[in-house]
Amino acid sequence: MSEVVDARGLSCPQPVLVMLQKIEAMGSGKVDILVDTETSMENVSRAAGAKGWSVNVVSESDEEYRIELSKG
Amino acid sequence: MKNFFSSRMGIICVGLVIGLFASLLQYWGNPGNMGICVACFERDIAGAIGMHRAGVVQYIRPEIIGFVLGAMIAAFAAKDFRPRAGSAPVVRFVLGAFAMIGALVFLGCPWRAVLRLAGGDLNAVIGLLGLVVGIGIGTIFFKQGYSLGRSNKTYTSVGLLMPLLMIGLLALAFLYPPIMGEAKSGVLFYSLKGPGAMHAPLLASLGIGLLVGVLAQRSRFCTMGAVRDLLLFKQVHLLSGFLALLVAAFVMNLVLGQFNLGFEGQPVAHTQSLWNFMGMVLAGLCFALAGGCPGRQLFMAGEGDGDASVFVFGMIVGAAFAHNFGLASSPKGVGPHGIAAVFIGLAVCLFIGFTMRKKA
Numbered sequence: 001m002s003e004v005v006d007a008r009g010l011s012c013p014q015p016v017l018v019m020l021q022k023i024e025a026m027g028s029g030k031v032d033i034l035v036d037t038e039t040s041m042e043n044v045s046r047a048a049g050a051k052g053w054s055v056n057v058v059s060e061s062d063e064e065y066r067i068e069l070s071k072g
Numbered sequence: 073m074k075n076f077f078s079s080r081m082g083i084i085c086v087g088l089v090i091g092l093f094a095s096l097l098q099y100w101g102n103p104g105n106m107g108i109c110v111a112c113f114e115r116d117i118a119g120a121i122g123m124h125r126a127g128v129v130q131y132i133r134p135e136i137i138g139f140v141l142g143a144m145i146a147a148f149a150a151k152d153f154r155p156r157a158g159s160a161p162v163v164r165f166v167l168g169a170f171a172m173i174g175a176l177v178f179l180g181c182p183w184r185a186v187l188r189l190a191g192g193d194l195n196a197v198i199g200l201l202g203l204v205v206g207i208g209i210g211t212i213f214f215k216q217g218y219s220l221g222r223s224n225k226t227y228t229s230v231g232l233l234m235p236l237l238m239i240g241l242l243a244l245a246f247l248y249p250p251i252m253g254e255a256k257s258g259v260l261f262y263s264l265k266g267p268g269a270m271h272a273p274l275l276a277s278l279g280i281g282l283l284v285g286v287l288a289q290r291s292r293f294c295t296m297g298a299v300r301d302l303l304l305f306k307q308v309h310l311l312s313g314f315l316a317l318l319v320a321a322f323v324m325n326l327v328l329g330q331f332n333l334g335f336e337g338q339p340v341a342h343t344q345s346l347w348n349f350m351g352m353v354l355a356g357l358c359f360a361l362a363g364g365c366p367g368r369q370l371f372m373a374g375e376g377d378g379d380a381s382v383f384v385f386g387m388i389v390g391a392a393f394a395h396n397f398g399l400a401s402s403p404k405g406v407g408p409h410g411i412a413a414v415f416i417g418l419a420v421c422l423f424i425g426f427t428m429r430k431k432a
Contacts, residue, residue: 036154
């Protein structure tokens with residue numbers, strides 16, 4: 001079971017900020033980030049990818065994305 | 073389907089298109105180095121509907137209307153229209169008002185700052201430095217847990233209000249077109265001279281506004297985010313779009329003979345460097361704390377973000393205050409109370425930044 005960070009409803013740049021704080025604290029492993037806008041989904045995916053994490057986006061519904069991040 | 077505009081090449085293309093058309097809008101009649109200026113144009117709208125009575129800056133700018141409606145069309149087409157609201161709206165209103173006041177001390181928003189630079193106005197370099205410092209202060213607050221809180225999903229009608237309001241403004245512009253030599257047409261005020269009297273043809277302005285609205289909604293183009301992401305995340309994604317705008321406008325200005333290098337005699341600009349700098353520190357900090365540049369706030373308002381709409385209203389009301397209270401600068405220099413307003417605005421921003429932090 002991955003850890004989950006809920007970034008829904010947060011505006012820029014907070015979804016990316018909370019995601020980066022989480023993966024930097026973890027170093028490696030698995031974590032899911034929840035967001036509710038396409039903008040946040042793109043921004044989080046782009047920033048996590050740049051840090052060397054593999055990114056898998058799952059559309060939970062029209063209004064929500066679960067971004068599955070993993071490393072190592 | 074992958075969104076092309078979210079790629080590096082996508083955002084560069086969007087920046088190039090905006091820079092190209094901004095330069096052309098000036099060529100077709102918009103004021104000098106003001107092909108597009110979100111702050112100035114919202115200020116002109118405030119004047120056109122009589123919220124301030126600065127006679128030289130009164131015009132319903134169709135570009136602003138196009139930005140919102142274009143973003144709305146793009147958002148619906150891409151199933152990306154997300155009605156949401158409720159993230160500290162009153163704070164966003166106040167930030168919008170002071171962002172406008174700061175921008176009017178400098179005489180331009182971040183969009184116009186790069187367009188001024190692209191036209192050879194070196195005062196813009198000082199303004200852009202101020203912008204970077206203001207955004208830099210904002211990123212420090214974000215690192216310390218600053219947050220305006222979460223927004224919530226809401227009714228579609230909430231997200232439609234700003235686009236509907238823009239349609240209303242457009243209807244007024246069509247109902248009461250300018251009359252030669254008259255400062256008023258129906259309920260609308262018009263400028264007989266000054267920047268408010270200079271504008272590209274309505275349909276050209278509206279069409280380009282719509283195009284920019286569509287492209288910017290898909291690409292998330294943001295001039296504040298360009299600097300913020302560099303400082304906060306060392307990311308250059310948005311910055312590459314911002315720089316593309318600068319390059320395209322610069323080249324087009326050379327081609328069209330609109331480039332004039334120097335500090336003195338620049339259109340709709342003053343040379344008081346300290347206040348060019350400080351005005352943009354205030355504006356940059358407000359945009360950073362509110363999560364988007366003035367253009368981005370319009371695009372978000374078009375895609376259903378009620379909080380961004382409140383920021384836009386704050387900017388329009390701030391413009392009214394700026395001209396009614398003598399806070400706005402003119403080519404002669406800062407207004408009689410502009411300096412006091414910058415300090416009050418910075419104090420308000422620090423109050424917001426220090427007190428709205430989540431405890432770790």
